[in-house]
Amino acid sequence: MGNQFDINFMVTIALKAAIRYVPITLELALIPFVIGTILGTIIALVRLYNIKYISKILQVIVVIIKGVPVVLQLLIVYFAVLQCFDSVAKTLHLSIRAKNINSVYIGLVALSFFATAYISEAIRGALTAVKKGQYEAGYSVGLTKVQTLRQIILPQAIPVAMPMLCSNLIGLIKGSSLVFMISVTDLLNGALITANSNYKFLEAYVAAAIVYWILCIVIEKISYVLERKFYSFNGR
């Protein structure tokens, strides 16, 4: 019966191919995540304190990045780099040309924009979850804005933000598969490529799903542990 699910293929070829590309997938997820967290926190703070004009501009930018399909953002960055890089490099007297840039970096840039927008929203939500009274209490005992943030607000905001951040990271890991559009092979497509010659796509998808799931479980476990640790500050 030629229709059997070929476990042998799945484990020996597809799974191996998927695991081979785990480093790239992690790279494409973790680096934008870190950048997104740093920049996202700044953006969230700016919007929280409603700093005159910048806050409004950032709001529009975040909405745009969230609304426009990631694929399009990826393509825009790709075309922009290919178009403009050479002229910029020549003026700076660098010897690299656009074609020498590994497309992974282009993917990282595009995904970083994307991650920043989403993470800034998650952090902003967490910061607004902390009651206003906490901010006021901090100022009333003489702490500056920064001190209040660091010592009172953030410890309470982090456990609220954790689940969303965890979701965002998982989303980045799965979303990184889009870079296949600019010829970067990640976990999912690495597995699918092995099915090209024998049409065993179902096995390839399952292999990729298993690897993704394991990555996700690891992240969830870490997130859960951190969440519990931070919640202990709140006396829960």
Add this chain to the structure above:
Amino acid sequence: MAQYFDGKLVFEYLPELLSRIHITLLLVFTATVFGMIFGSVLALIRIHKILILNQLVAIYISFVRGTPIIVQMFIVYYGFPAILMNLGIDINRWDKLIFVIITYGLNTSAFMSEIIRSAITSVSIGQSEASYSVGLTKIQTFYRIIGPQALKTALPSISTTIVGLLQDSAIAFSLGIVDVMGEVQVLGARTYHTIEGYVAAGIIFFVLGAIVEKVSGCIEKNTLFSKL
């Protein structure tokens, strides 16, 4: 660059893309409603740690969040009918759209349940203790005290998830359901101008996303409990 991108075409393609917007909206709307209801149920199971269900729900959420949505689509579209077939029920003739909606609903529920769970646990326990002490039942506490506060925290994340759904709807195209993103592919295959199509879709999604943001912002500001 002029040959790769023709701005005029973006506007030419808009009507064709808009003709599929009802599919996108249908998917997003049903997924959101289903997701919030089922997601709340799942969240409550997780919070109250109801014996066996808690573990099952945890595995379900982990699976749905951790695997690509296309795999979930395969399971719903190919797997469920297979299992039901062995029980004698034939659902192979159902419209493909139903399978897509089920997949999205299940997928969104998992993500929503995490958002709701975090929002509910973020409301400090003092609130529920206080309300029990004045005599409110568990359900009354939830509806009047915890719920609204949790909603305020969850709203930004919920609106983000909805906006994200707009883009996720593209997966339906692999099964043949043509939504806005799918129409971009159809257009691209016919005219080779995929990029103009994506830009047109980007405009549509941006407008939709902005509407969602505005609505959620209004809800945020207008809830009576925002005085906290």
Add this chain to the structure above:
Amino acid sequence: MKKIKLIKLFTLGLVAAISLTACGTTTSSSEPTKDKPKTIVIGTGNAFKPYCYLDAKGKPVGYEENVLKEVNRRLPQYKFQFQSMDFTNVLLSLQSEKVDIGAHQFEKNPEREQKFLFSKESYTTFILRITVSKNKTDINSIDDLKGKKVQVSKGSNDAYVLEQYNKTHGNAINLVYSSADISTTIKSIEAGNIDAFISIKRLVDQYNKTFGDKLKTVGTPISSSNTYYLYRKSDTKLQEDIDKALKDMKADGTLAKISIQTLGGDYTHND
């Protein structure tokens, strides 16, 4: 650890359920007749012009549709219905009996024959050629691709052909897998990110018309493979009937006519 084991079992269980369909369910056993036509569902693509794509109203059109409509005319005991979906799903739907015929320019090879039944008669010839930038002079045959970056896609046979070449030539060609659409591909060629990709002459001409004269095909075709319809292993009667119809269509020139009409040339036999 226990949780992970549970999860793996869960997945395998679901997958086993999916594969159960193929072996478990029975197809209708009555002989189809002219008065009681048996409905056959055909899975074809939705984004592969001019073979299988959708028109502005969302109806499937293209070469696949035209050929199979003609086949249906000659086989009145069947009633063909078309469903469009992407490449992978045609295969999965065929396996799980959601469609009965796969029509997406499938090319035959022994590995694939393990899983599916191919038709004996081919109905198109896919002549793959190396495509490069108009001003490139150093690539003129497949051997010149050694050490160069060649973009291949998942769907068509181009990856398979070059992978086979690499197997016997020490992995000389640098294969870049991608799902880039055509404008991204042409941009990459222009910028030098990739040195070549694989396509067929007629499409290259169309790309040049749309994007300006940037591409050319070089050298002899790297593969002139035939494409076939796909069936489940058990559907031999269906395969025989359609093969006969195809044979007749080739003999009396109808297939060639459809090819010229839809594809712009006679791509139905291997010379």
